[in-house]
Amino acid sequence: MERPSAPNCCAAILAGGRNTRMEGRNKAFLTIDGRTILDRLIETLAPLFPEIMLVTRQPELYASRAIRIVEDIFQARASLTGLHAALTHAQAPWVFVCPCDAPFIQPALVRLLLSEIAPEVDAVVPRIGAYYEPLCAVYAKNCLAPIAAQLEREEFQIKGFFRHIRVKTIGEAQLRAVDPELRSFLNVNTPEAYQALKK
Numbered sequence: 001m002e003r004p005s006a007p008n009c010c011a012a013i014l015a016g017g018r019n020t021r022m023e024g025r026n027k028a029f030l031t032i033d034g035r036t037i038l039d040r041l042i043e044t045l046a047p048l049f050p051e052i053m054l055v056t057r058q059p060e061l062y063a064s065r066a067i068r069i070v071e072d073i074f075q076a077r078a079s080l081t082g083l084h085a086a087l088t089h090a091q092a093p094w095v096f097v098c099p100c101d102a103p104f105i106q107p108a109l110v111r112l113l114l115s116e117i118a119p120e121v122d123a124v125v126p127r128i129g130a131y132y133e134p135l136c137a138v139y140a141k142n143c144l145a146p147i148a149a150q151l152e153r154e155e156f157q158i159k160g161f162f163r164h165i166r167v168k169t170i171g172e173a174q175l176r177a178v179d180p181e182l183r184s185f186l187n188v189n190t191p192e193a194y195q196a197l198k199k
Contacts, residue, residue: 009094009114009138010051012086013041014079015062016072026061027101027188032198037103037188042067044105048114049096053089055082078156079135084147087139096138103197104183105136112178113138113170122165126185128172133185134158 015028015038028038035043038054042065045052052067057077059069070089074081079099086095094117098105109126113136116124122142126133135158146164150156175182188194 008092009049009096009117010053010090010092011045011049011096011098012053012055012082012090013038013045013067013098013100014082014086014135015054015056015100016077016079016082028062030101030188030194032103038062038065038100040103041098041100041105044107045096045098045110048107048110051091053086054100055085055089074151076151076154076156078158080147080151080156080158080160083139083158084144084151087141087144087147090141093141094138095141097135099135099187101188102136102184102186103188104186106179106184108178109136109175109184112174116168116170118168120166121168123162124168124170125162126175127169128175128182128185132159132162132169136184 029036053070054067055070062069072081072085113124122140125137143165146161150161
């Protein structure tokens, strides 16, 4: 079996959304090319990480998957609560996070982010133009305190805590060098997006 390329980092798939724009359908179990998005993600991430976690409010739905299931600690439903849970439950000092509706995450892009982990950095975050991609990024456990403080204030913008940590930004040119079409950032947010990605 291939050795993980990031022994000091685990992966966390966030699957805590309401799926409202998908008319209530669980995005993790939508299929593309005959495989669920969740299974595609597990297959992509397994060679890279010693452990994969799935953060969810409905652990019973995922019992058949051979990954660790963890639950949110804060009750609000937001991506930030999922990130907080992932960092809290992680045994490794770093966590790569991704959403359960991103079927085309590229191993080369993940490796690029992992290669930028350093002691003087708290997060490695892609940035396309003026916009961060905080749900395909790597975070250190150092981020837990500012995230918890933000959640206590009931502020849920996921990049709100960035001003309190040391962020290493990976720009578009670097991202396209390993993922030319930026497929890693394609999400199944709506039925229309799902149909487009299936093609």
